[in-house]
Amino acid sequence: MLGSLYSFAQASSGDSVFTSIGIDWKILIFQGVAFLVLVFVIAKWVMPPLVKAVDDRQKKIEEATEAATQAEKNAKKAEESTQSKLDEARQQAADIVATAKQEANAQLEASEQRAEQKAEAIVTNAREQIEKDVIAAKKALHNETIELVALATEKVVGKTVDKSLDNKTISEALKEVR
Amino acid sequence: MFNSFASMSDIHVSVSAQTVFEIAGFPVTNALITGALGVAVLFAIFGYVIYKVKRGKYNRFVGLVQWCFEGMFGQVMDVIPDKKIARQVAPFALSIFFVMLASYWMSILPGLDSIKYNDVSILRSMAADLNFPIVVSIIVFVMVQILAIRTLGPIGNLKRYLKNPLKDPIGAFEGLLEIVGEVSRYSALAVRMFGNCFAGEILLLLIAILTSYVSVLVLPLFLLFELFIGFVQSYVFFVLTIIFTSLAIETHGHPKPDHSSADIKNLAQQE
Numbered sequence: 286m287l288g289s290l291y292s293f294a295q296a297s298s299g300d301s302v303f304t305s306i307g308i309d310w311k312i313l314i315f316q317g318v319a320f321l322v323l324v325f326v327i328a329k330w331v332m333p334p335l336v337k338a339v340d341d342r343q344k345k346i347e348e349a350t351e352a353a354t355q356a357e358k359n360a361k362k363a364e365e366s367t368q369s370k371l372d373e374a375r376q377q378a379a380d381i382v383a384t385a386k387q388e389a390n391a392q393l394e395a396s397e398q399r400a401e402q403k404a405e406a407i408v409t410n411a412r413e414q415i416e417k418d419v420i421a422a423k424k425a426l427h428n429e430t431i432e433l434v435a436l437a438t439e440k441v442v443g444k445t446v447d448k449s450l451d452n453k454t455i456s457e458a459l460k461e462v463r
Numbered sequence: 464m465f466n467s468f469a470s471m472s473d474i475h476v477s478v479s480a481q482t483v484f485e486i487a488g489f490p491v492t493n494a495l496i497t498g499a500l501g502v503a504v505l506f507a508i509f510g511y512v513i514y515k516v517k518r519g520k521y522n523r524f525v526g527l528v529q530w531c532f533e534g535m536f537g538q539v540m541d542v543i544p545d546k547k548i549a550r551q552v553a554p555f556a557l558s559i560f561f562v563m564l565a566s567y568w569m570s571i572l573p574g575l576d577s578i579k580y581n582d583v584s585i586l587r588s589m590a591a592d593l594n595f596p597i598v599v600s601i602i603v604f605v606m607v608q609i610l611a612i613r614t615l616g617p618i619g620n621l622k623r624y625l626k627n628p629l630k631d632p633i634g635a636f637e638g639l640l641e642i643v644g645e646v647s648r649y650s651a652l653a654v655r656m657f658g659n660c661f662a663g664e665i666l667l668l669l670i671a672i673l674t675s676y677v678s679v680l681v682l683p684l685f686l687l688f689e690l691f692i693g694f695v696q697s698y699v700f701f702v703l704t705i706i707f708t709s710l711a712i713e714t715h716g717h718p719k720p721d722h723s724s725a726d727i728k729n730l731a732q733q734e
Contacts, residue, residue, distance in 0.1 A: 307479020307593050311489055316498070316589075317598040323502060323562060328554030331509045334516050335532050336553075 431455050476665055480592035481583045498589030501565035535560055535701065542705045545712060548610055552708050555606055559599060560701035563656065566590045567693035570664050571686045590660035590696075596653035603704050604649045611711040623711075652703055659696045663689050 435451050480494035512528045515521065539556050543549035566589035578585050589595045611620045624642050628635035667685055674681045 305478070307477075308597065309479075309490065309492075309594060312480075312492060312495065312592075313594045313598050315489070316495075316595045317602060319498075319502075320558070320562070320595075320599055320602060324554050324558045326506075327509075327558045327561075331513060332554055332557070334513050335529065336536065338516050338529060339533050339536060 427459075430459075476668070478593075478661070480587055480594070483580055483583050483585060492592065493583055493585050493587040494589045494592030494595065497569045497586050498566050498592075498595065501569045501589060502562065505561055505565045532557070538702070539705050542702075543709045543712070545614070548614070548708070548712060552606070552610070552705060555603070556701050556704045559603070559704055560697050563590055563599075563697035563700050564693060566595070567660050567663075567697060568690060570660060570667070570693075571689050588660050588664060590656050591664050593653070593657045596656040596700075599700075600649045600653035603652070603707065604645070607707050607711045610708060614712045648703075648707065652700065656696055656700055659692060663692060 431452065434455050438451065438455075480492035482490040483493050483496060484491055508528065512525050515525045516529070535557055536553060539553045540546065540549050543552060569586065570588035570591065572586055608620065611623070615623070622638075624638045624645075626634040626638045667682070667689060670682055670685050671678045
């Protein structure tokens with residue numbers, strides 16, 4: 286320690302203050318040049334790839350953010366479209382059910398009507414048949430009665446009565462009766 | 464009691480870096496040797512990292528260096544508003560930070576003051592040689608002046624220091640203070656670095672000798688402390704470089720000496 290102080294004092298009494306604190310112009314300039322070379326090397330070879338990496342990462346982050354926003358937007362859109370499609374489908378289903386119901390009702394009504402018509406037709410037919418039968422029966426009865434009356438009259442009046450005259454008289458008589 | 468260990472009379476503390484040998488009259492000092500070693504380590508690290516980055520391969524070490532680089536680069540971009548100038552200053556500022564850090568951290572290598580050649584200890588952190596901080600600080604000064612002239616013009620730059628005392632007496636006085644400020648700023652920049660690093664080395668030596676064999680337990684704490692101080696000092700040098708640049712550029716039109724001195728005071732307090 287004392288030795289160093291001694292050398293310090295010795296140096297300061299010598300050349301100059303600069304030398305005493307260790308400044309040597311040769312070394313100063315050498316170190317300055319060396320430092321500038323270092324700066325050059327760093328600016329030329331070290332900075333560009335590292336700065337590029339920084340920039341790339343920044344860009345990637347921005348892109349990722351952009352993509353995330355886009356994806357979110359897309360998801361929202363997809364959800365909306367799904368919702369609207371679902372609504373549409375529901376609406377369509379409701380429509381289909383409604384029309385089906387209407388059609389079924391209409392068909393039911395139509396078949397009911399047809400059945401009624403058929404039933405009516407059957408009834409009318411039956412009535413007509415009955416009337417015809419009745420008329421036929423009446424006719425048959427009428428004819429039988431005429432014959433019967435003719436026979437009876439023959440028996441009563443005698444055999445001389447002409448058949449055609451008979452018929453005429455009997456019919457007139459029957460009309461009166463009726 | 465400690466006779467077997469290095470004793471007080473053995474330490475040799477020299478303010479200046481000592482010449483180990485001479486090549487054609489050029490003194491090769493121990494600080495130069497250690498500095499070259501530090502720069503070699505720095506180049507090895509950067510070479511490795513760039514090799515990996517260019518191939519897109521990542522590991523933790525590459526990530527660490529990149530993270531450090533990104534943080535520093537981002538800081539340059541933040542402090543200097545003009546992005547073009549920031550990109551120009553960045554290599555200087557980053558070189559300063561990394562080379563100061565590398566040379567400062569060399570002082571914690573084992574063998575400080577014990578590995579000797581020609582009776583001179585070979586290891587001496589380059590930042591503990593006043594030549595280096597001074598020349599870097601001169602380079603920063605020249606760089607700042609060039610950038611200021613480019614942005615403000617030669618006359619604009621001169622107007623920062625010289626004003627007509629008849630028209631603007633307060634401004635002229637401020638300009639005078641600015642000149643004094645420039646001298647003190649840059650000399651303080653250099654001497655702060657030198658003082659910290661030199662004191663750190665002496666501290667390590669003294670602790671090693673005072674605690675003798677216990678230094679095995681005590682010294683690691685101080686080595687950690689030295690690592691921390693080394694980082695802080697390199698960072699301060701780096702930050703002051705970019706702050707001086709941004710100050711020189713933004714004082715255009717309406718100089719604010721209060722603002723600048725406040726900034727420097729804040730930084731000085733943080734140290």
